[in-house]
Amino acid sequence: xxxxxxxxxxxxxxxxxxxxxxxxxxxxxxxxxxxxxxxxxxxxxxxxxxxxxxxxxxxxxxxxxxxxxxxxxxxxxxxxxxxxxxxxxxxxxxxxxxxxxxxxxxxxxxxxxxxxxxxxxxxxxxxxxxxxxxxxxxxxxxxxxxxxxxxxxxxxxxxxxxxxxxxxxxxxxxxxxxxxxxxxxxxxxxxxxxxxxxxxxxxxxxxxxxxxxxxxxxxxxxxxxxxxxxxxxxxxxxxxxxxxxxxxxxxxxxxxxxxxxxxxxxxxxxxxxxxxxxxxxxxxxxxxxxxxxxxxxxxxxxxxxxxxxxxxxxxxxxxxxxxxxxxxxxxxxxxxxxxxxxxxxxxxxxxxxxxxxxxxxxxxxxxxxxxx
Amino acid sequence: xxxxxxxxxxxxxxxxxxxxxxxxxxxxxxxxxxxxxxxxxxxxxxxxxxxxxxxxxxxxxxxxxxxxxxxxxxxxxxxxxxxxxxxxxxxxxxxxxxxxxxxxxxxxxxxxxxxxxxxxxxxxxxxxxxxxxxxxxxxxxxxxxxxxxxxxxxxxxxxxxxxxxxxxxxxxxx
Numbered sequence: 001x002x003x004x005x006x007x008x009x010x011x012x013x014x015x016x017x018x019x020x021x022x023x024x025x026x027x028x029x030x031x032x033x034x035x036x037x038x039x040x041x042x043x044x045x046x047x048x049x050x051x052x053x054x055x056x057x058x059x060x061x062x063x064x065x066x067x068x069x070x071x072x073x074x075x076x077x078x079x080x081x082x083x084x085x086x087x088x089x090x091x092x093x094x095x096x097x098x099x100x101x102x103x104x105x106x107x108x109x110x111x112x113x114x115x116x117x118x119x120x121x122x123x124x125x126x127x128x129x130x131x132x133x134x135x136x137x138x139x140x141x142x143x144x145x146x147x148x149x150x151x152x153x154x155x156x157x158x159x160x161x162x163x164x165x166x167x168x169x170x171x172x173x174x175x176x177x178x179x180x181x182x183x184x185x186x187x188x189x190x191x192x193x194x195x196x197x198x199x200x201x202x203x204x205x206x207x208x209x210x211x212x213x214x215x216x217x218x219x220x221x222x223x224x225x226x227x228x229x230x231x232x233x234x235x236x237x238x239x240x241x242x243x244x245x246x247x248x249x250x251x252x253x254x255x256x257x258x259x260x261x262x263x264x265x266x267x268x269x270x271x272x273x274x275x276x277x278x279x280x281x282x283x284x285x286x287x288x289x290x291x292x293x294x295x296x297x298x299x300x301x302x303x304x305x306x307x308x309x310x311x312x313x314x315x316x317x318x319x320x321x322x323x324x325x326x327x328x329x330x331x332x333x334x335x336x337x338x339x340x341x342x343x344x345x346x347x348x349x350x351x352x353x354x355x356x357x358x359x360x361x362x363x364x365x366x367x368x369x370x371x372x
Numbered sequence: 373x374x375x376x377x378x379x380x381x382x383x384x385x386x387x388x389x390x391x392x393x394x395x396x397x398x399x400x401x402x403x404x405x406x407x408x409x410x411x412x413x414x415x416x417x418x419x420x421x422x423x424x425x426x427x428x429x430x431x432x433x434x435x436x437x438x439x440x441x442x443x444x445x446x447x448x449x450x451x452x453x454x455x456x457x458x459x460x461x462x463x464x465x466x467x468x469x470x471x472x473x474x475x476x477x478x479x480x481x482x483x484x485x486x487x488x489x490x491x492x493x494x495x496x497x498x499x500x501x502x503x504x505x506x507x508x509x510x511x512x513x514x515x516x517x518x519x520x521x522x523x524x525x526x527x528x529x530x531x532x533x534x535x536x537x538x539x540x541x542x543x544x545x546x
Contacts, residue, residue, distance in 0.1 A: 078475060078482045079457040104457075105480035154480065169481035173429070206501050208457050208477055280457070281501075 022251065022258050023056050032061060033244025035235045038068040039252040043099045043110065046070060048265035049253035050118055050177060051102065056259070057120070059175040064120040065134075065238045067231050067248070072111040072187075074194055075099045077168060080107060081207035081279045084200045088372075089337075091194055100275045103179065105168030106210030109194055113185035113217065115227055117234060119178045126176040128154050128167060130241070135165065135182065138237035142229065143222055155213070156182070162216035184227045185219040199371050205282030272334065277304035288367035291360065293317050297368060301335045311364070318360055325351070326361060330368070337372040341365065424512070425488070425528055426537035432512065433488040433531065435522060440489055443516045444476070444507065447541050452478040455507040458500040460518055465493045467520065469527050474517065476507065485517065489527050495519040 026034060036053075038046050046068045053064060074086045074096060082088060082098055085107040091098060110116065119131040132150040139148050147159045156165035167180040195212070218225045235248050256263050268274060284299045296312035309327040313320075329347040333339050344365040348358060424432045430448035434441045449455070459475040459482075467473050467487040474485040496518045500506055507515040522528070532540060 077477075077480070079459060079477050102482065103480070104477040104482040167480055171481055171483040173484070173486065206457070206504075280459075 020258075021056070021260060022053075023058070025258075026057060026062065026064075031244065031246055032063065033239065033242050033246050034062065034064045035238060035244075035246040035248045036064060036066045037231070037248050037250050038066065039250050040254065041069060041071045041112070042253075043070045043073040043075065043097065044266050044270045045253040046116070047099060047101055047269050048262050049251070049259070050179070051265050051269070052253075052259045052262045053120055054170070054172060054175060054177055056261075059120055060122045063125065063242060063244075064118075065235070066118040066120070067235065068116045068118070069112055069114065069227065070110040070116070072096045072109070072190065073099055074107060074109050075101055076107045077105040077208060077210075078102055078170075078278075079104065079208045079280060080210070081203065081205050081282055082107075082276065083279075083282075083284075083335075083372075084197055084203050084205060084207060085210055086194050087196055087198045089198060089370075094190070094194070096190075096194060098275055099269070100278060101168065103168035103170040103177070104208065106166065106208070107195060108166055108181050109186065109191040110181070111186055111190070113183070113187065113219070113227065115182040115184060115231055115234075117180055117182065121176060121178075123171060123174060123176050126169075126171070126178065128169065128178045131178050132156060132165075132167070132180065134237050134241045135180070135234060137241070138233040139218070139230070141237060142233050143225065146218075146221070153211075154180070156180075158216050158218070158221065161214065163213040164216060164218060182230065183215055183217045184225065184230055185217050188215065188217065191215065199284070199286075202284050202286035202371060203282055204285060205280060207280045207282065272304070272336070276334070276336065279304055284371055286371060288364075288370075290363045290367050291317070295364065295367065297371070299335075304335055306330050306333050306335055311368075313364075318357065318364070322353070322357060322361070326364070335372055337369040340369055340372060424534055425531035426534070426540075427486065427488045427531055428540065429486045431486065431488050433528075435528065438522060439494065439519050440491065440522050441516050441519050442488060443511055444485070445537070446511055449508045449511045449515070452476060452481075452483060452508075454478055455504045458497075458504045458507065458517065460496040460500070461493050463493050463496060467491060467493065469524070476504075487520075488531060489520065490523045491520040492523070493518055493520050 038049055040046055050066065053066065057064065074091060076082050076085055076098065078101065086098070088098070117135065129150065132154060136148045136150055136156060139146050148156055148164070149160065150156050154167035155163050158164045164183045165180050167178065169176060169178040218230070239245055253259070253262060281300070281302045284297065284301065286297050288295045288297055293314060298310040299306055300308040309330045311323055311327055313323050326344070326347065329343045330340060333343050344361070348361060424434050426432050426445060430445045432443050432445050455476050455478045457477040459477070461467070461473045465473070467490065469487060469490045471487045472484050473487045475482045476485060497516050499514065509515065
């Protein structure tokens with residue numbers, strides 16, 4: 001199964017012995033500690049890899065560290081509201097996808113300048129402080145003068161002030177995982193613009209909220225620190241801290257033969273019903289100005305679907321029946337600008353209306369879409 | 373509670389022996405009293421009375437008139453820390469024993485919840501939407517999570533009673 005062994009790294013491929021899965025490979029290895037590195041830069045594949053390991057690998061007497069990086073993506077926590085946490089229209093324009101993870105915590109931006117680390121253990125051995133100590137010790141081993149400390153909220157701060165790492169965790173039946181980020185050389189201007197919601201003030205919700213913090217990259221204080229060097233140091237410190245001796249094993253999460261069921265997990269975590277549909281019930285209450293007319297918009301959204309849509313419009317601007325039909329078209333639809341636009345277009349095609357009314361509906365629709 | 377009931381019955385001329393009381397008594401004037409005593413006696417010792425049962429995942433369940441109320445134990449709420457969000461199932465959801473039915477979030481950790489029984493969800497605690505801290509403040513009372521029907525009553529026999537759960541916690545802590 002092992003194709004290449006070089007400098008304590010090896011790459012796994014399932015083609016040699018198709019009967020073996022990653023799980024049985026670990027059993028055969030017989031090591032108490034294992035370090036993995038994902039070969040993928042895809043957020044959904046990597047989140048699925050985490051889920052697969054959590055569900056299929058026996059972690060009662062084994063701990064695993066997984067190192068991974070992603071192309072640009074915004075990741076929200078399990079119980080968060082993306083409309084409150086990030087600028088979805090900007091993300092769509094920039095082609096930056098949104099993902100929802102299964103662990104708790106707040107919203108983060110990943111790109112190749114960010115390292116993700118996931119520590120898998122039994123529930124008994126779950127110890128976030130000890131895991132963060134691996135990270136801070138690794139950084140100090142590389143650069144002894146670096147001022148990096150973990151807080152009691154499980155953040156890591158640089159120079160006591162700037163956040164360079166955030167943490168989240170998931171606890172299951174018998175095992176748990178703790179993952180955290182590490183800002184090495186992330187694009188900070190994109191980070192700050194995508195993590196600022198354009199609609200948070202109009203949303204009422206009980207979803208968990210992120211705590212915004214000033215951030216910095218490690219490369220800002222030391223340009224010679226790069227992600228690869230840091231990952232190697234973390235792997236080494238993981239072995240030191242826990243008394244393990246694992247090489248870094250590269251795993252390809254697209255490999256279904258190695259991890260049966262991972263394709264389905266990857267698909268499930270990309271579904272609209274998971275990413276947007278799992279948003280806790282919320283309501284949107286705002287005033288729009290269309291054609292110098294004040295319009296009150298009130299919507300209730302449950303499971304990402306519009307449950308109630310009320311629009312208060314002066315009667316002389318648009319007839320109430322037309323307004324009611326407009327809101328009915330949106331009721332029961334996904335709270336999504338593409339879907340709403342399609343529904344309103346269909347609504348307009350099936351009714352005869354004057355060009356004036358059609359223009360107003362079109363502009364009203366644009367106003368409604370702007371909050372989605 | 374059973375003891376004082378029996379003594380009261382004895383003082384109005386009924387026999388005080390327990391087996392006699394538990395049989396439906398045919399003496400007319402005494403029957404009403406006997407039935408009252410019988411009912412009270414039943415409430416404190418019947419197996420389907422509202423006593424807490426526990427799972428090894430630290431959920432508790434209390435069955436009352438065929439409806440099971442489910443929550444998490446004090447041990448669990450202490451281990452979790454401040455609960456900031458309760459992700460609960462939809463009313464009408466059908467759960468098998470050990471199915472994941474929800475998630476509690478506390479200090480950035482999402483903890484899965486596992487159904488102690490097989491049944492259908494009849495109610496969820498809406499108060500937790502605005503006040504998730506109730507799970508910490510009153511885990512056995514106001515912080516209840518959901519109510520469900522009991523499709524397989526035998527499953528209750530496999531759960532721990534309070535004393536067994538206390539022993540279980542001690543064994544984990546060591």
